[in-house]
Amino acid sequence: MLNCEIHGARDLRVTEAPTEPLAAHQVRVGIRAVGICGSDLHYYLHGRVGDFVIRAPLTPGHEASGQVLELGAQVQGLRVGQRVALNPSRNCGLCRFCRAGAANHCDNVHFFGSASKWPHMQGAMREQVLIDAAQCIPVPDALSYEMAAFGEPLAVALHAVNEAGPLLGQRVMVVGAGPIGALVLMAAHLAGARESIAVDIVDQPLAACARVGATQTINVARDAAALEALTEGKGQVDVCFEVSGSYAALAHCIRATRPRGTVVQVGSLHGSSEGCPLNQIMVKSLRYVGTFRFVDEYAWAVDYLSRGVLDVSPLLTQALPVEQVHAAFALAADRQQAMKVMVTF
Structure with a gap:
């Protein structure tokens, strides 16, 4: 079978x-479709994601869908030829976190396409995968493989919104308008947010956010005054999501969030925290929440996609065959051109 491997930067x-x-x-x-995620890009561009360094060839890809080819002798509830979305997370169900309902922090997790453990956990960017039956979520034939592969990033967004608390009638801001940021906006509207503001430094992702329902977009590199207006009176936003992994973005969230509001960190922060007003978390009595991957939200995400509750198609930039995988990664790395890029088999 064909298999994509990252050997280093x-x-x-x-x-x-x-x-x-x-x-x-x-x-x-x-496998029929695999999305290229930010972590896949980091492995490709840098040979690492934070402290997770590639030490042996790593197959990337954790946003995947495909078709059932063969069933193990004990598998029930699935059939050969069926379309499925693939939950990339296999949890042990036995550790203290799994027993407490926090399986996203499982001590023994196996998660597709990650160098966080040794041996590395291989991903789905290959022609076939073997996977536990419980990780296969059937989808209707009418749902394209590309749309089904959005299950994982949508699950991340749903978990972030779920962790934020009630959003009914709230004014929400998302700083970092990439695929996850756009999906957080969509999930926030689903949860009842009355207004959503997308903030970024690039026009293309902001335009995509507008297509999926953002009520306001701000290019802070060009229109800092628009963001500054949201900081008046100790802050004008009820709930802010940091989705860029930047301390500058976190600073925008802290300044714009009203006293007793909520800041949710979705991105993996990097760089220097100098200039980020962390003390304002205390001064404004902010609720500061970290959110990591997902728990039950993967099944919710696939259900919403299957029933057409959310239309994520405006976020798909292009799907390229595996023979053009280098072009796919190059396109995915270009924020001026791409939101979500997928590799197909």
Whole structure:
């Protein structure tokens, strides 16, 4: 089978790998679409994501969908030929976090396409995967493989909104208008937000956010005054989501959020915190929330996509065949051109 491997910074190879034997509880899935996520880009561009360094060839990809090719002897409830979205997270169900309902912090998690453990956890950017039956969520034939592959990033957004608390009637701001930021906006509207503001430094993602329902967009690099207006009177926003991984973005959130409002950190912060008014978290009695991956929200995400509750199609920039995987990664890295780019098999 064809298999994409990242060997180091800008060293992505398409190889041929042997197929693996199927265990009784597993399903063999033919991958049809895989989204390129920010972490995949970091592995490709830098050979690492934060402290997680590639030490052996890593197959990326955790946003995936496909078709059931073969069922293990003990598998029930699925059929060969069925379309499925793939939950990339396999939790142990036994550790203290799983037992407490926080499986996103499982001590023994296996998560597609991550170098956070040794041996590395291989991802879905390959022709076939073996996966536990419980990780396969059936989707209707009418849902394209590309739309089904949005299940994972939408689950991240739904979890972030779920952790934010009640949003009914709230004014929401998202700083960082990439795919996750846009999906957070959509999830916030689904949760009842009355107004949503998208903030970024690039016009293209802001335009995409407008297409999926943002009531206001601000390019802070060009119109700092518009963002400054939201800081008046100790802050004009009820709930802010930091989705860029930037301390500058976090600073915007803290300044714009009203006293006793909520700031949700979705992005993985990097760089220097100098200039970020962290003390205002105390001064304004802000509720500061971190959010990581998802728990039950993956099933919710796939259900919403399957029933057409949310239309994420405006966020898909292009789907390229695996033979053009280098072009796909190059396009995904260009924020002036791309929101979500996928690789197809």
